[in-house]
Amino acid sequence: MAILPAQVPAFIGGPVPSGGQAVAAESPIAEPTEIRLKDLRASDAPVQIVARIVSIERREYTRPADGRRRPFLTGLLSDGTASVRFTWWEPPNEEIDRGTIIRAVHAQVREYQGRPEVSFGFRTRVTPAGPADLPKVDSEGFPFRTISELRGRSEGFRLEARVLRVGPKTVTVGAEQRLVYEGLLGDGSGLIAFSSWSDFHLAPGEALRVAGAYVRTFRGRPQLVLDETSLVARIDTRRLPPADQLLTHAPTPLAKLAAAGGSESTVVEGLVVALLPPSGLVYRCPTCRRPVSMGLCPQHGAVKTIADLRARLVLDDGTGTVTMNTDRPTTESLWGVTLDEALDRLRRSPDPSLLESSLAEAVVGMRLRGGGRVFPDDFGLNLYPESVEPIEVDADARARELRARWEATDGVA
Ligand SMILES: [Zn+2]
The missing domain is CATH 2.40.50.140 (Nucleic acid-binding proteins)
Known part of the structure; x- marks a missing residue:
C-alpha cells in the first residue's frame, strides 16, 4: 500500500476528499514548474499545467477498496500547443463546464497508447484560471495542413482558409452567458465548421491564416475550435479560391x-x-x-x-x-x-x-x-x-x- 503524502484539499469548490488518512503536518511542498501540454512526458514527477477544458464527461467507477460507486470526470484539455486526455478522480460535486480554463498543480502524467494523459488525484490542486494564463503560441512553429488533412484530434498545425459563414451564438458556461462565434471555413481541399470562443471580428469572404487551434469531433464531424490562444491573421484574399467555388452547388453522390x-x-x-x-x-x-x-x-x-x-x-x-x-x-x-x-x-x-x-x-x-x-x-x-x-x-x-x-x-x- 502506498504511503499517502500530505493532502492539498483545494479542488474547485469540491469536498475535502475523505479516506480517513491522517493529514501529516509538513513543510510547504515546492510547486512543480508550469509546463506546456506539448512537453508532457510520462513521469513520476508531478506537473503544473494551465489548459482549457475542451470536452468533459462525468462517469462512475467501482472503487476496489470498498466496492462503492464513485464519480470521476474525464475529457480533453488543450492549451493551444497540444491537447491531452485527463481524468479527475474525486471531482467537485458542482458541474464543470466545457470552456473552463483551469490550473492544475501536482497533476500526474501517464502514457496511454503512446500519448501522454494527465490525472488529478487527491494531491492535485485544481483552481480556475483565465485566458491570460494560457501560453502564447507562435504560428511559424506549426506545420501547414489543409482542411482535408484535419482529423478528430488534430492540433499544433497552421491552416489557410476562407471564411464562408460566421455568426454569433449565445451559450451557457456555468452561470455565465458567453458568445461563441460559429461558422464555416473552406480552402479548396474541403470545408470545416468552426467555433471560436474569442471574437476575431471575422467576416464572410476573408482569407485567414490560423494557428494554435484544435479539432474536436462534433456530431460525427470534425470541428475547428479557436480560443484566446489561437493566432488569426488576415492574408491576401487571392491566395484562396473564391467563396462561390468553395461551396458545392451540384449534387454529390x-x-x-x-x-x-x-x-x-x-x-x-x-x-x-x-x-x-x-x-x-x-x-x-x-x-x-x-x-x-x-x-x-x-x-x-x-x-x-x-x-x-x-x-x-x-x-x-x-x-x-x-x-x-x-x-x-x-x-x-x-x-x-x-x-x-x-x-x-x-x-x-x-x-x-x-x-x-x-x-x-x-x-x-x-x-x-x-x-x-x-x-x-x-x-x-x-x-x-x-x-x-x-x-x-x-x-x-x-x-x-x-x-x-x-x-x-x-x-x-
Ligand atoms: Zn424541454
Whole structure:
C-alpha cells in the first residue's frame, strides 16, 4: 500500500476528499514548474499545467477498496500547443463546464497508447484560471495542413482558409452567458465548421491564416475550435479560391458522402423512398424544442407543448440513402397541408396515423434536392437542410428514356 503524502484539499469548490488518512503536518511542498501540454512526458514527477477544458464527461467507477460507486470526470484539455486526455478522480460535486480554463498543480502524467494523459488525484490542486494564463503560441512553429488533412484530434498545425459563414451564438458556461462565434471555413481541399470562443471580428469572404487551434469531433464531424490562444491573421484574399467555388452547388453522390463521413455543406438529390417515424404532427417542449410525449419533457418536466410538423424522408439516389429531416415550413409546402389544417383534421378524426399516411402519400416518390450539413450517425447519413426544392420530373423525357432502354435491351435479346 502506498504511503499517502500530505493532502492539498483545494479542488474547485469540491469536498475535502475523505479516506480517513491522517493529514501529516509538513513543510510547504515546492510547486512543480508550469509546463506546456506539448512537453508532457510520462513521469513520476508531478506537473503544473494551465489548459482549457475542451470536452468533459462525468462517469462512475467501482472503487476496489470498498466496492462503492464513485464519480470521476474525464475529457480533453488543450492549451493551444497540444491537447491531452485527463481524468479527475474525486471531482467537485458542482458541474464543470466545457470552456473552463483551469490550473492544475501536482497533476500526474501517464502514457496511454503512446500519448501522454494527465490525472488529478487527491494531491492535485485544481483552481480556475483565465485566458491570460494560457501560453502564447507562435504560428511559424506549426506545420501547414489543409482542411482535408484535419482529423478528430488534430492540433499544433497552421491552416489557410476562407471564411464562408460566421455568426454569433449565445451559450451557457456555468452561470455565465458567453458568445461563441460559429461558422464555416473552406480552402479548396474541403470545408470545416468552426467555433471560436474569442471574437476575431471575422467576416464572410476573408482569407485567414490560423494557428494554435484544435479539432474536436462534433456530431460525427470534425470541428475547428479557436480560443484566446489561437493566432488569426488576415492574408491576401487571392491566395484562396473564391467563396462561390468553395461551396458545392451540384449534387454529390450519396455513396461518396458516406465514404467521406458527410460534409459541412453540400447538395444531395434523390427520390423519396420512405417516410420514417416520427413524422407528421409532433409536440415539442417550448423551451428546448425536444419532441415531448405525454406532456413531459425529459429536461423541463411537465410543459405546455407546442404542436409542430416535421418529416423524416429517406432519399435514395441510386448510390446510397440519406435521411432528410424537414422543418414545419418545408413539410407544409411538400405536403400541401398546413399545421392548422393538420390539427383541424385531427380534431375531426382523432387518429394521428391518418395524418402520417397522408403525408407519406404526398411525399413518397417525389424527387428532391436538399442543401446543408450532412453528418453520419449509427443509422447512416442525416441532413437537416437549409434549402429543399422539388425537382420537376419531365414525364415525357422519362418515357423516352425508358423506351430507349427497353429498345436497347430488346436489341440485345
Ligand atoms: Zn424541454
